[in-house]
Amino acid sequence: xxxxxKLAIRxxxxxxxxxxxxxxxxxxxxxxxxxxxxxxxxxxRLMAAEMFGMGVLPEEWCVHHEDEDKTxxxxxxxxxxxxxxxHAHWHALLRRHRQTHCLHGHEYTADNTxxxxxxxxxxxxxxxxxxxxxxxxxxxxxxxxARRAAARMAPTTLRRxx
Ligand SMILES: [Zn+2]
Ligand SMILES: [Zn+2]
Numbered sequence: 001x002x003x004x005x006k007l008a009i010r011x012x013x014x015x016x017x018x019x020x021x022x023x024x025x026x027x028x029x030x031x032x033x034x035x036x037x038x039x040x041x042x043x044x045r046l047m048a049a050e051m052f053g054m055g056v057l058p059e060e061w062c063v064h065h066e067d068e069d070k071t072x073x074x075x076x077x078x079x080x081x082x083x084x085x086x087h088a089h090w091h092a093l094l095r096r097h098r099q100t101h102c103l104h105g106h107e108y109t110a111d112n113t114x115x116x117x118x119x120x121x122x123x124x125x126x127x128x129x130x131x132x133x134x135x136x137x138x139x140x141x142x143x144x145x146a147r148r149a150a151a152r153m154a155p156t157t158l159r160r161x162x
Contacts, residue, residue, distance in 0.1 A: 022070040044073045048080050062087040089121050102129035 011017075017024045018040075025040040033056045034041040034049070044065065049057040057063070057080075064079040064087055065072060081087040101107050106129045114128040138144070 017071050019071070024071045024073060044070070044078060047073045047075060048078050051075050051078065051080070058082075060084070064090060086122060093124055096126070102127075102132055104129070104132055104135075106131040 011026065018026065020040065020042070024043040026043055026046070027039055028035045028041045028046075030039045032039075032041060034045060044063045045057050048061070048063045049055060060083055062081045062084050064081060066077045066079055069077070079090070081090065099108070106112055108127055108129065112130045114130055114133070116126050116128050118124055118126055
């Protein structure tokens with residue numbers, strides 16, 4: 001654990017955590033490469049840097065708190081993403097996994113769910129609603145499409161013959 005983080009934890013135990021935007025910060029002094037203008041650095045970023053054996057985390061890397069408690073900076077609670085878009089993608093996945101129904105209101109029961117592996121932007125699994133899939137297939141059914149095309153043609157044909 002970096003010295004600064006140890007200090008922050010000790011300080012938090014004594015006086016309660018020092019927070020900046022909900023994140024625990026610690027005074028690291030202006031010479032520290034991760035310090036802001038006030039000479040402070042967020043503890044979660046110091047901890048994450050330590051996890052990767054770095055002095056400072058690359059600026060574009062994002063540190064996510066698994067339990068959504070911004071003050072829980074235990075390494076097991078931190079997940080690091082190489083960009084903000086990957087971090088946002090993770091939040092989207094979490095939201096989706098919490099949903100019990102598809103966008104069209106069908107429940108994700110075992111029978112109605114197909115698990116699909118996707119590779120973009122990261123490798124992840126997604127649930128696919130079978131009811132929606134069947135509906136889509138029905139809509140794209142070639143016979144149905146031919147019938148609809150014929151229906152569209154009909155008035156034109158009529159006009160031509162009149
Ligand atoms: Zn997050
Ligand atoms: Zn559905």
